[in-house]
Amino acid sequence: MTVSYEKITPPTTGSTITFSDGKPLVPDDPIIPFIRGDGTGVDIWPATAKVIDAAIAAAYGGQRKIHWFKVYAGDEACEIYGTYQYLPQDTLTAIKEYGIAIKGPLTTPIGGGIRSLNVALRQIFDLYACVRPCRYYAGTPSPHKTPEKLDVIVYRENTEDIYLGIEWKQGTEIADKLINYLNTELIPATPEHGKKQIPLDAGIGIKPISKTGSQRLVRRAIERALTLPKPKNQVTLVHKGNIMKYTEGAFRDWGYELAKSEFRDVCVTEMESWILSNKEKNPDLSIEDNARMVEPGYDALTDEKKAKICQEVTSVLDAIWETHGNGQWKDKIMVNDRIADSIFQQIQTRPDEYSILATMNLNGDYLSDAAAAIVGGLGMGPGANIGDTCAIFEATHGTAPKHAGLDRINPGSVILSGVMMLEYMGWQEAADLIKKGIAAAVANRQVTYDLARLMEPPVNPPLKCSEFADAIISHFGD
Ligand SMILES: NC(=O)C1=CN([C@@H]2O[C@H](COP(=O)(O)OP(=O)(O)OC[C@H]3O[C@@H](n4cnc5c(N)ncnc54)[C@H](OP(=O)(O)O)[C@@H]3O)[C@@H](O)[C@H]2O)C=CC1
Numbered sequence: 432m433t434v435s436y437e438k439i440t441p442p443t444t445g446s447t448i449t450f451s452d453g454k455p456l457v458p459d460d461p462i463i464p465f466i467r468g469d470g471t472g473v474d475i476w477p478a479t480a481k482v483i484d485a486a487i488a489a490a491y492g493g494q495r496k497i498h499w500f501k502v503y504a505g506d507e508a509c510e511i512y513g514t515y516q517y518l519p520q521d522t523l524t525a526i527k528e529y530g531i532a533i534k535g536p537l538t539t540p541i542g543g544g545i546r547s548l549n550v551a552l553r554q555i556f557d558l559y560a561c562v563r564p565c566r567y568y569a570g571t572p573s574p575h576k577t578p579e580k581l582d583v584i585v586y587r588e589n590t591e592d593i594y595l596g597i598e599w600k601q602g603t604e605i606a607d608k609l610i611n612y613l614n615t616e617l618i619p620a621t622p623e624h625g626k627k628q629i630p631l632d633a634g635i636g637i638k639p640i641s642k643t644g645s646q647r648l649v650r651r652a653i654e655r656a657l658t659l660p661k662p663k664n665q666v667t668l669v670h671k672g673n674i675m676k677y678t679e680g681a682f683r684d685w686g687y688e689l690a691k692s693e694f695r696d697v698c699v700t701e702m703e704s705w706i707l708s709n710k711e712k713n714p715d716l717s718i719e720d721n722a723r724m725v726e727p728g729y730d731a732l733t734d735e736k737k738a739k740i741c742q743e744v745t746s747v748l749d750a751i752w753e754t755h756g757n758g759q760w761k762d763k764i765m766v767n768d769r770i771a772d773s774i775f776q777q778i779q780t781r782p783d784e785y786s787i788l789a790t791m792n793l794n795g796d797y798l799s800d801a802a803a804a805i806v807g808g809l810g811m812g813p814g815a816n817i818g819d820t821c822a823i824f825e826a827t828h829g830t831a832p833k834h835a836g837l838d839r840i841n842p843g844s845v846i847l848s849g850v851m852m853l854e855y856m857g858w859q860e861a862a863d864l865i866k867k868g869i870a871a872a873v874a875n876r877q878v879t880y881d882l883a884r885l886m887e888p889p890v891n892p893p894l895k896c897s898e899f900a901d902a903i904i905s906h907f908g909d
């Protein structure tokens with residue numbers, strides 16, 4: 432079927448990327464839609480396109496080339512399509528048709544008006560995994576003493592939790608009705624809630640966490656861990672399940688369930704590794720002593736709880752001693768979990784103990800900015816939104832409006848998002864050239880204002896946004 436557009440025209444040369452089993456099939460001349468972005472997008476996008484094109488030309492001569500297709504979203508879309516046309520159908524049609532896209536940041540007004548365009552794109556294309564690597568480039572200034580120890584990839588669920596955006600404003604008829612219904616019908620009907628009541632002047636938000644949404648995200652995270660060498664082949668499930676048992680706690684439980692079912696041969700959970708290792712160190716260890724070693728405070732528990740833990744120890748040993756015992760578990764993917772507040776301090780105090788952090792939506796939003804700050808700030812924080820038939824690459828940061836149009840912002844995050852896109856396409860040689868160029872530019876103190884002001888001694892004057900792109904390219908041949 433011919434695809435038609437209202438106001439844009441695809442490039443006349445180039446081919447379409449298709450997907451098979453969730454993986455892209457990329458021709459040598461793919462057409463790739465891009466959204467310039469609001470605010471600093473005007474500075475960042477030209478710098479990014481220049482670096483990506485130069486890397487492809489240097490890596491493949493003329494054999495491979497991206498045919499860029501400009502599509503519109505945000506303020507630029509309203510200029511072309513009219514007032515409030517922030518996300519035109521043309522743009523959606525193009526992204527659906529070509530499968531892989533890259534974008535600059537888009538403005539989300541605080542406290543009303545349009546809902547986030549960034550979130551809308553993720554939901555429309557069901558881009559359920561938001562992948563945000565945070566790794567250190569030597570020489571990048573950091574508030575931390577050993578930023579090089581942090582090398583993590585945040586796998587953030589990208590479609591539910593707060594992104595479902597189901598909320599009612601305080602004082603509205605529906606909010607009042609809902610509170611009344613919850614207070615008089617649902618809460619009293621659920622004994623575990625006791626006499627709790629929702630304040631009458633509350634706004635209400637719903638936080639749905641589904642088994643399907645959680646498990647497809649954790650599946651992606653484990654698949655990624657399988658490609659990593661020891662000791663980075665591990666996945667940490669991040670949650671606040673001690674407080675919210677049926678949403679955050681369920682995310683953890685569903686993650687473990689998936690690991691132990693779909694990935695049984697190649698995974699071990701942290702708890703299983705303790706049980707196996709206790710028996711390896713002392714083959715005569717009783718089930719109860721093993722349970723005592725894996726459960727702090729075991730002796731203070733009720734008999735029922737003690738029996739449950741002993742049962743778990745027994746079933747682990749019965750199920751996987753043959754396949755995972757006698758140290759075999761050390762070669763498997765380690766799946767563990769950490770409570771969300773704890774992981775924020777752990778990535779600072781024990782950064783090298785973590786690798787892939789699988790999170791729900793909100794926790795991952797916070798965590799990806801915090802981890803980016805450790806390795807150099809939002810100027811070095813790339814990202815990808817990945818689904819089964821589409822992927823959109825974009826930075827962790829927003830439009831940084833006070834820097835817009837000044838040719839001073841750091842384009843590093845969108846350029847590194849381009850690196851992720853090239854890797855996703857299988858164009859590793861071009862991706863490697865850009866990584867090498869960025870590393871060399873930073874090591875040579877050729878940096879934009881954000882890194883320049885933190886360097887010792889500070890770099891003055893810093894490079895402009897466009898000059899940073901040129902500096903990266905100048906190091907391709909080093
Ligand atoms: N995916 C997306 O498109 C996203 C969009 N947004 C939207 O962006 C808008 C602005 O959000 P805001 O809260 O100001 O957050 P931003 O991430 O846009 O900027 C906050 C601060 O982070 C630093 N920063 C951001 N980008 C860079 C960069 N490329 N290089 C160096 N430093 C950078 C700057 O700090 P300093 O000035 O101290 O140097 C900047 O002032 C909002 O509408 C928000 O909703 C937010 C996040 C993601």
Ligand SMILES: O=C(O)CCC(=O)C(=O)O
Binds near residue numbers: 539547548550796827
């Ligand atoms: O779309 C937005 O305004 C915010 C998105 C965001 O914070 C993120 O993607 O990390």
Ligand SMILES: [Mg+2]
Binds near residue numbers: 796797827
């Ligand atoms: Mg964010």
